[in-house]
Amino acid sequence: MTLKLEIDGVWQEGREGETLLALLQRLGMAPPALCHDPRLPPAPRCRLCEVQVAGEPHPQPACALVVREGLSVRTQSADLAGYRHQWLERLAGHVEPAAMQRHPERSLHRALSAARVAPRLEEGGCGRSLDSTHPLIQVDLDQCIACQRCVRVCNEIQGQGVWHQLGRGEGIQLLSDGATGLGDSHCVSCGGCVDACPTAALTDTSGLQPHTAVRWTRTVCPYCGVGCELELGADAQDRIVGVRAALDGPVNKGHLCVKGRFGQGYVDAPSRVTTPMIRRDGAWVPCSWDEALAYAAERLMALKAAHGPQALGVLGSARATNEDNYLAQKFARLVLETHNVDCCARVCHAPTAVALKNLLGTGAATNSFDDIEHSRLFLIVGANPTENHPVIGARLKQQLLRGQAQAIVIDPRRTELAELATLHLAPWPGTDVPLFNAMAQHILASGVQDSAFAAERLEGWAPFVEAVNAWTPERAEGVCGVPAALIRAAAELYARTRPAMSIHGLGLTEQVQGVDAVMGLVHLALLCGHIGQPGSGVNPLRGQNNVQGSAHMGCEPGSLPGGQSLAQGRATCEAVWGQKLPEARGLTLMEMMDAAGQGRFKGLLVVGYDIAHSLPDSERTWAALEKLELVVVQDLVLTQTAARFGHVFLPACSAAEKSGSFMNAERRVQRVRPAVSPRGEARPDWWIQCALAQACGHPQGFEFEDAAAVWDEVRRVWPAGAGMSNARLDAAGLQWPCRDEQDPGSTLLHRSGFSIGPRATLRALEFLGSPERPDDEFPVLLITGRNLYQFNAGTMSHASAVEALRPADTLDLAPEQAEALGLAEGQAVRVCSRHGEAVLPLRVDARVAPGMAFATFHDPEREVNRLIGPWRDAVAHTPAYKRTAIRIQPA
Incomplete structure (x- = not known):
């Protein structure tokens, strides 16, 4: 809703709920606002943004003034100009001239330049407050103006409480909680305080120089599966010189973690390899693209002819875009004619996808990250969000610190969120199935289940009840080490608190009963009716930036794009692709390694995935890789896989050098945009798949002009994503299912039924235990x-x-x-x-x-x-x- 108000004698249109400062900033006529941060509620201190309001005896701060119909204000007058000039003259005593030259983008420095007020702090200041103990952030308290923005960002966004201000008035002093400085404080290096600081009191020493940027590009962070949107600044030499959070990022809300803020330097790292290479006589030799592609294609086709399609495979990448991964699996199925395609989801959240799909019909998160602020209880299992998904971890932490929610943390370690939790259960690793069975047993025995939900939407009741009745909390205590009383308390708190959402990570999935463990967690949600409601659900935290997308695009042996089974999607894919799909069952990544070790598997195309470093049982993995006759690696650097076992290296673009899309853990598809040009001869992964297919003599289906054309084909074979056009994604991210261009997307799944049908079937889960057991030799x-x-x-x-x-x-x-x-x-x-x-x-x-x-x-x-x-x-x-x-x- 818009409304009209008068500003300096001119009628303007404002938005309902908007502050006057926000409107003035949109109009390009805002006064200085040194203490204001758009991510935080107004807390006027500097008062430089004050304006005169008709009918008010005293000036009002624009940052706290909400616009209303008919409001009349003056932002410019002799009195206001004199007042602001006086304040800026005073603040200039906190600004060193050299610092103002090094950091012209800081808001106080801009205000001084605009008002032609000279900085007056002598070079080096008093030297009493210079702190260089942190590797990436320098503190110079001589230049602090006590605006408290760093304190508020640290407390109210990150929730870390590192910064404190002591004293009042002229004697105010800013301190970190470190004994010797910021370097030994509780700082998690998110950089939020640096971004917020209007002076050079807090500066970035990582080498970024945002004031030299000549353009800024909005894109998505290439690290974890949260999907933070950020802006990358590039200078005239086409180098990344600035990183800042997108203030309206749907997930991060203007915040970043340490890797998002300081971790983008890999784009121009010395370790980048930007020229195609072939290994000859044991040494890597640079070559042309034509030569590398011809060599790889000739070897692939020869191995296929000699040993059959099942001797070859492709691994997609959680660091590559949806479009890249779509073509990787298409290359496997059409060119190599095999379903031997997989990705790193196999070694992390594959059990989540299997369990959720089998029980509910969709192998992905049921809710959105925004439900965090609606939930009253978090059941956090095998996840450490404040370290591994820091921006979401900060949102969870804030809810706990504010008393808006409680938490039950199930984790062998006492993590940061466990310290804030109402209950912490510390089971022995790999014993989640008996723990969840015991919680279910107590919920049923106490009668605190959601009986109405169960009657309407669940089946398989009798065998499930019989199975869990055998797992009393006392029996589970003997297996998992969690006291029976604590199991009962957790079960009742979860069942009685509404809404409650579970959040889980790899601590739950990376075990011998990962699928059963996730099913046990889903059972608890179903028993208590914590499904299909805002603030509830079962929500995995995906590890890498596009691990959800790489699997969802079909980089799994049993799934086609859109997470469709081979039976579901075969007819559509064959019609669009113009080719019959293979009939033989595909191998998972681990099965490919088994087959390679046995000599039955001969060639592997590895896209952005260092399996030599990251797969378990390294000696066995290396022996298997050593037996392969061809390993083609597409990556940014010579990974362990490439350096030790590769035969062809194809240099790929980083996420900062290409277009496409990522899919985060809440099913949100977001646009990735190039901030700089490709380095050297590096090419986008989708381009490499197309070029390699053509070199293999199979150009059909790989003739795309750009990533947007690839995405258009993805929508043709994925009915639940058909509504996510390039134009809509360019404007804002969308969550699937999104079936047509009028569909707003789905923030919540399973409202009234399940993707698998109107009712979910509970499963009896038997505890098997791990063969990996401690003893006197390995205690x-x-x-x-x-x-x-x-x-x-x-x-x-x-x-x-x-x-x-x-x-x-x-x-x-x-x-x-x-x-x-x-x-x-x-x-x-x-x-x-x-x-x-x-x-x-x-x-x-x-x-x-x-x-x-x-x-x-x-x-x-x-x-x-x-x-x-x-x-x-x-x-x-x-x-x-x-x-x-x-x-x-x-x-």
Whole structure:
């Protein structure tokens, strides 16, 4: 709704609920507003944005004045100009001339330049408050004007509470909570305070220079599956020099994490390889695109002729776009004539997709991230959002800090959100099935289930009840180690609180019963009616930026684009593609490795996925890769897969160099746009698939001019995505299902029925247990996972500024366990399992329970995955990264 108001004698149109400052900014006539941040509620302090309002005796701050019909204001007058000039003269005493030249984009510096007020702080200031202890952020409190924007951003958006202001008036002082400075504080390096600071009191030392940007491009962060929208600034030399959050980003709401903010330097890292190469006589030799493509095509076709299509396979990439992955699976099915196509979803959330699809009909999140603010209880299982999905973690954390919601955290470690939770359940890894069965048993025994929902929408009741009745909380306690009383308390709190949403991660899926574990979690939601309502549902946090999209585009052996089964989508795909699809069952990634180890699998095309580094049971994986006669790698750098086992390297564009779309964990498809030109001879992955298909003599179906044309074909074979046209995606992201161009998209699934039908069928789940068990020789259980400052195989994060924050993987132990072993912080320790060994520096961490250990896996030099065994989920084939018996000794 629009309304009219008078500004400086001219009638203007405002929007209902809009502040006057926001309107003035839209009109390009806003006064300075140094204390205002559009992400935060107004809290006038600097008062530079004050205006005169007809009928009011005193000026009013425009940042807090909501426009209304007929409002009459003056933004310019002699009194206002004099008042603002006086304030700017005073604030100029906090500005160093050199700093103003280095950071002309800061709002105070812009205001001083516009008012022709000279900065007056002597170079170096007093030197009393310079803090350079943080690798990426410098603090110079001589230039602080006490606007409190950093304090508020840290408290009200990130929820970290690092910054504090002491004193009042002229004596006010800004302090971090670090003993010696920001470097040893609780700062998580999100950079929000730097973005908010109107002066040079907080500055970025990572090398970014946003004031030199000549253009800004809106795109999507290439890291985790949250899907934060950001803007990349490029300078006249076509280099990325600035990163800022999109203030209206639907997921991040103007916020970024450390990797989004400081992790984009990989685009121009020295490790980038931007020329095609062929390995000859054991050495990589640069070559032309024509030569590389011809060599790869000739070898692929020769292997196909000699051994058949089932000897070849393709791996899509969670770092590539939807369009890239669509053509990767199409290349496998049409050119190689095999369903041997997969992606890294196999080793992370494949059990989620299988469980949700089998029980509810759709293998994806039931709700949206915006439901976080509507929920009253979070059941967080096997996930550490504040480290692995930091922007969503911050939103969850804020709800808990504000008392708007409670949390039950189920995790062997006492994570940051566990500290804020009402209840923390710490089961032994791999025992979630008995835990969920026991919670279900108590819900039914106590009569706190949603009986009306069950009667209307559930079936399979009798065998399910019989199965869970055998799992009393006391029996489960003996298996999972969680006290029976705590199991009962968690079950009742989850059942009685409405709405309640579950959020889970790889701690639930990367085990030998990953599919059953997710089914057990879904059962709890169904029993309590926490499905089909805002603020409820079952919501996986996807690990990589486009892992949801890569699988959904058909990079799975049993699925076609849109997550359709082969039976569902075969006729449509064959009609659009003009070719019959293979009949033979395709192999999953893990089955391809098995077949390669047995000599039955000969060639592999690997798109943006370092399997040599990231797959478990490394020695066995390497032996399998060594037997392959052809490994073609499309990537940004010479990954471990390429460097050790590759035969052809095809240089791909980064996400900052190409067009397309990503799909985040809430089913949202968002546009990816090029901020800079392709480096060297790098090409988009979709272009490489088309060129390789043509080199293989199969141009039909691979004649696309751009990524937009590819997406148009995706919509033809995916009915639930037909409404997501390029034009609509360019304007705003959309969540599927979105069946036509009048469909607004789906923020919530299963409102009145399920994708599988009107009723869901409960399943009896039997606990099998893991063959990986501790004993006297291997007494400790190891869990592996990510940390805040690195990302998966490190292809991007190791080549960016965030590398300085935590460059090495560590083995984390409880203080009492480290003491009992006679080990000290930072000491090198040798970790041995039944499958391999690795040497890591020790990190003492009170969040880890005695009897357990935690290790990250980002550093190829540490080779942590040598420790992980061959065990995997029987249905989804997802490896059991979360439970390995080890022993620890000094290195």
